[in-house]
Amino acid sequence: MKLKRIITVLIGLAILTTSASAQSAEEIIQKMDELQTFDTMYNEGTMITEDRFGEKRSTYKAWSRGSQDFLIEFTNVEERGQKILRVDEELYLFYPDAEDIIPMHGAALKQSMFGDISYEDITEGRNTLDKYDVEMINSEIVDGEDCWVIEMIATSRDVPYPKQVVKVGKKDYVLREAEYYARSGRLLKIVDVIKVETFGDGRLMITEMVMEDQLRRGSSTRMRIDKLEIDPRLDDDLFSLRSLY
Amino acid sequence: MTFLPKMAFKNLARYKKRTMITAGAIAYGLMMFIVIRSLLTGIDNESETNLRLYETATGRIMAPGYWDDRETFPLEKSFYPDVVIPVLEASGAGYSPRISFGGDLIFYKDPFPEDGSIPGRFTAIDPERDSDVFKLRDSLTEGSWLVDGEQGLLLGHWLAEDIGAGIGHTVLVETQTIDGYVQVFDLEVVGIINCPNPEITRSGMYLPLSIADEYLEMDGAVTEVNVNFGTVNGADEDFAALVPEVEALGLEALDWRILGADFIAISQAKAGGTGMIIFLILIIAGVGISNTMLMAVYERVRELGMMRALGMRDRQIRALFLWESAGIGLLGGFYGVGLGALVTWPLVKWGIDYTFLLRDASFGYRIQGQMYGVWNFPNMIFAFAMGVGMAVLVAAFSTHRILRLDIPASLRFQ
Numbered sequence: 001m002k003l004k005r006i007i008t009v010l011i012g013l014a015i016l017t018t019s020a021s022a023q024s025a026e027e028i029i030q031k032m033d034e035l036q037t038f039d040t041m042y043n044e045g046t047m048i049t050e051d052r053f054g055e056k057r058s059t060y061k062a063w064s065r066g067s068q069d070f071l072i073e074f075t076n077v078e079e080r081g082q083k084i085l086r087v088d089e090e091l092y093l094f095y096p097d098a099e100d101i102i103p104m105h106g107a108a109l110k111q112s113m114f115g116d117i118s119y120e121d122i123t124e125g126r127n128t129l130d131k132y133d134v135e136m137i138n139s140e141i142v143d144g145e146d147c148w149v150i151e152m153i154a155t156s157r158d159v160p161y162p163k164q165v166v167k168v169g170k171k172d173y174v175l176r177e178a179e180y181y182a183r184s185g186r187l188l189k190i191v192d193v194i195k196v197e198t199f200g201d202g203r204l205m206i207t208e209m210v211m212e213d214q215l216r217r218g219s220s221t222r223m224r225i226d227k228l229e230i231d232p233r234l235d236d237d238l239f240s241l242r243s244l245y
Numbered sequence: 246m247t248f249l250p251k252m253a254f255k256n257l258a259r260y261k262k263r264t265m266i267t268a269g270a271i272a273y274g275l276m277m278f279i280v281i282r283s284l285l286t287g288i289d290n291e292s293e294t295n296l297r298l299y300e301t302a303t304g305r306i307m308a309p310g311y312w313d314d315r316e317t318f319p320l321e322k323s324f325y326p327d328v329v330i331p332v333l334e335a336s337g338a339g340y341s342p343r344i345s346f347g348g349d350l351i352f353y354k355d356p357f358p359e360d361g362s363i364p365g366r367f368t369a370i371d372p373e374r375d376s377d378v379f380k381l382r383d384s385l386t387e388g389s390w391l392v393d394g395e396q397g398l399l400l401g402h403w404l405a406e407d408i409g410a411g412i413g414h415t416v417l418v419e420t421q422t423i424d425g426y427v428q429v430f431d432l433e434v435v436g437i438i439n440c441p442n443p444e445i446t447r448s449g450m451y452l453p454l455s456i457a458d459e460y461l462e463m464d465g466a467v468t469e470v471n472v473n474f475g476t477v478n479g480a481d482e483d484f485a486a487l488v489p490e491v492e493a494l495g496l497e498a499l500d501w502r503i504l505g506a507d508f509i510a511i512s513q514a515k516a517g518g519t520g521m522i523i524f525l526i527l528i529i530a531g532v533g534i535s536n537t538m539l540m541a542v543y544e545r546v547r548e549l550g551m552m553r554a555l556g557m558r559d560r561q562i563r564a565l566f567l568w569e570s571a572g573i574g575l576l577g578g579f580y581g582v583g584l585g586a587l588v589t590w591p592l593v594k595w596g597i598d599y600t601f602l603l604r605d606a607s608f609g610y611r612i613q614g615q616m617y618g619v620w621n622f623p624n625m626i627f628a629f630a631m632g633v634g635m636a637v638l639v640a641a642f643s644t645h646r647i648l649r650l651d652i653p654a655s656l657r658f659q
Contacts (some may be wrong), residue, residue, distance in 0.1 A: 052360060148356050154426065163427040182429040182457065183422050184460065204471060215351050215429065 025136040026151045028127050029166075032172040035204060037067045040234045044075075044227040047114050051219040058114055059226075067127055069239045084113065087239045091119055094244035101244055117211060117221055120159070129157040137165070142176040145169045161188070174204050187214045194222075200230050214223070247341075249561060253568030257576075263540070264573055271577025271636060272584055274529050275628045276655055279585025281522055283592060283618035290619060291441070292508055298380045299442040301504035302471040303338075305482040310496050311468060318366070320348040320423040323466035324496060326607050330470075330489050339473035341375035344369040344457045346468075348420030350408075350450060358409040365404075367418065367450045369457030378473040381451070386439030391453045397435035401449035405437050412436070421464045430460045440465070472498075518534040538644045542566065549656025559648050561643070570640030574633035581632055592618030 036228040041064045058079055064070040072084040081096035104119050113119045128134075132152035137200045138151050139173060147167040154162045164182040170173065195208035213219040216224040237243055259266045263421055297303065311322040325343040333340040342445035350364040354559045372391040376382045381399075384389055390395045400410055408458045410416070430543065432452055437445055458465065459486070474480035485499055491498040502509055542549075549562060650658070 014463075106330055157426075158351045160421075160427050162422075162423065182419075183426045183462070184428060184430050186429045188419075188427060189430065215419060217353065 007147065025134040025148070026129055028136075028150060028168050028173065029132075029134050029152070032166075032168050032175060033067070033128050035173055036175075036206070040065050040066070042229040042232045042234070043225050045225045047117075048222040049114060049220070050222075051216065063234055065234060065239055072237055083244050084119075085239065085241070086242055092241065092244065099235050099245070101241060102136055114221060115119055117223075118160070119138060121211075123132050125223075128152065131159050131163070139170070140167060142167045142169075145171065145176050171235050172204050174206065189213055196223075199228055203230070205230075249565050250568050253415055253565055256565075256569055257363065257572045264576065267573045267636075268576035270529075270578060271574060271632045272580030275578060275581025276279045276588060276634050278522065278628050278631075279582065279625055280588045280592070280618070281354050282624045284597075284616060285620055287592075287617045287619040287626075291617065293341070295442040295455065296505045296508055297400055297501050299384075299440055299445050299499050302341075302378045303474040303480045304472050304487075304498055304500040304577070305504055306470040306472060306491050306498050307468065309495065311547050312497065312499060312503075315345075318345060318468075320344075320346060320461060320468065323423070323463060323468050326467050326470050327465075328494055329491060329496060329594055332487070333470070333472060336487055338483070338487070341374045341378040341471045341473075342371055342454065342467040342469070343375075344461065344468050344472060344531040345452060345464060346420055346457065346461060349498070351417040351419055352408060352410070356411065356414045361408060362419075363404075363408065365448055365450055367420070367452060367457070369452050370452045370471075371454045371653065378471045381438060381440065381445070384438045385436050387436070388436035390436060391451065392435075393453050394455050395435075395453065396430070396432050396456050397453060398432035398437040399449070399451040400434055400435050402439035403443075403444045403447045404449065405434070410434050410437075418460075420461070422460070423464075423466070428460050429457075431544075432456070470492050473489055511640040539655070540639075542643045542647050546650070546655050546658040548648075549647060550652050550658065553652050553655065562648065566644040567637055567659075570636045571633060574636030577636065578629040578632035582629050586626060589618050589620065592622060607634035 012118050020151045026027055035145040042062070044061050045059070047060065049087040057076065057155040059076045060071045060072050060074050065149040067085050068089065070085075074080060074082045081094075085092045085094070088106060093102045093104060094100070095102070099133050113121070128209045131154060133155050135151045137149040137151050140147050147169055150166050150168060152164040152166060162187070165179040165181070166175055169176050174193070174196050175191075176193050179187055179190075189210045189211055191209055191223070193206050193209045195206070197207045199205050205225070207225040207228070208223070210220055210222045265609060285606065304398070304574050308322040308324045311319060314322065323344070330340065346367050347364070349362045349369055351368075352360070354360050364657060369381075370381070370391065372393050385399070386402065388399075389397075398416065412434055417429055418428070419429050438449055438451075439527055440449075454467070458461065474483040481500060484498070487534045552562060553559070583585055596617040600616055647655075
């Protein structure tokens with residue numbers, strides 16, 4: 001009888017622990033999303049890709065609104081004027097030479113936008129909990145930061161990666177590392193956060209990170225924010241097809 | 246009655262050099278026409294056969310809308326082959342289900358010469374059924390055929406050469422599942438294909454249907470069922486008869502002409518090109534013939550004046566010159582057809598090796614290695630008639646011009 005009670009208590013504790021962990025994993029992800037989401041934002045940055053062919057560098061200006069809409073305009077000589085717009089959950093490309101807007105769908109989203117970053121990598125938005133079931137796995141020290149390790153399993157077909165493992169700083173709720181997996185369980189990409197800076201009202205922002213392709217050896221893409229404005233006034237027209245021309 | 250033809254023949258024999266030059270111009274034009282038509286017809290016939298044997302079969306059954314979006318490999322536009330198989334079996338057609346999907350082939354140094362990845366189209370085939378429709382298995386030059394359930398990969402010969410692939414080498418395939426999730430899986434190169442269709446040799450990548458079904462999470466659905474009624478006459482009609490039954494099942498059936506639209510477009514462009522060649526030959530031969538005929542006529546203006554003064558009628562003179570030009574045309578036609586046949590013979594027997602041209606570039610034709618000509622006898626008869634007709638036509642114009650001069654002017658003509 002005593003044994004039965006102990007077992008019941010243990011099972012109850014296990015259930016409680018599991019639900020508490022799941023709950024806290026959701027809170028962590030929600031908090032992480034909130035910290036990285038701004039009403040409006042403007043930034044200028046550099047993307048550097050390295051592969052067996054050498055190094056390529058691109059600079060850009062980007063405007064974003066909420067967690068979904070953004071406009072990126074490349075400013076380096078080779079790609080000057082090329083734009084990528086995401087609005088109403090659709091992605092459009094604009095090439096100034098062709099003066100044509102290309103909507104991106106299906107397999108086209110798998111194409112490389114820059115180095116190891118595909119178009120679908122930038123279309124996920126930040127409403128993570130709508131698209132993933134999250135579960136706390138354990139804790140881990142990442143670059144000296146104590147982090148939660150959270151596994152995210154896709155529940156939506158709108159995301160490219162069926163599984164992600166994110167490592168979020170316990171102190172600041174900032175993403176420190178992320179791993180992206182294929183459906184077969186093979187590790188595809190690792191994102192390593194290099195630099196986090198404090199801006200304006202004390203909010204933290206990732207300003208430099210490296211994405212390494214685990215399938216293509218020696219291939220990595222470094223993204224760096226050189227200038228950042230939080231909550232600038234942006235025209236509504238900015239996130240429209242008209243703004244691409 | 247035979248006076249004018251005899252006189253024309255004597256005139257031709259009298260001006261041997263002029264006759265031979267004019268007939269030579271006609272012969273050259275006709276020879277070019279015959280040889281080029283022979284080669285283009287040969288390419289066309291063989292391309293059509295190779296297109297059907299290795300790519301399109303007689304036709305293909307797909308889910309509605311798949312063909313329009315084929316560039317994006319829409320796996321969601323798939324269907325269960327069981328729906329259509331009873332209809333195909335009742336029709337007596339050979340059939341083979343396939344899944345086409347896009348992805349990256351990733352390979353690493355050791356055993357490959359270097360790391361790399363190439364995007365391409367993968368085709369998952371039923372190893373047992375595929376030979377009922379396509380001749381791919383006959384083109385296996387190295388290794389072994391695919392085995393159902395084993396993670397094997399067949400590569401086109403040129404593709405394998407380009408990336409340094411050999412039997413037993415392992416590659417990764419990066420693609421998407423039917424739900425759009427990124428998927429990666431291993432395959433081992435088990436065979437190399439070198440088939441007469443350069444599209445397959447250049448970029449063909451084949452794996453077992455069951456493996457694609459598992460990794461793409463297709464749950465038994467396929468993107469296409471290829472149908473074969475053979476390449477004999479009546480195959481197209483058999484397939485056309487099948488279309489309403491397939492459409493009644495809510496599927497789409499397209500014949501090889503639509504599936505091989507790029508080749509058909511090339512073929513039609515070629516038809517336009519042939520027309521242009523004929524036009525150019527006509528101009529070359531026409532300028533040559535009219536020039537020599539004009540010279541021949543003009544150097545004989547005084548002779549013509551004398552003949553007219555002696556009572557020969559314009560009609561007779563015109564007929565004489567037409568007989569002469571017909572003689573030149575006949576001579577040129579015989580030479581041209583003879584030369585054309587002489588050049589066509591080795592083209593039919595041995596062909597021209599132009600692998601070096603197709604190795605790195607695609608012209609839409611589905612032939613590789615040797616380009617063969619065909620004997621096209623109706624074309625030779627047409628060429629012969631064209632040579633004679635053109636010579637007579639040009640002579641008629643130039644004679645008409647000379648006959649507009651009066652007799653004294655003709656006699657004083659320098």
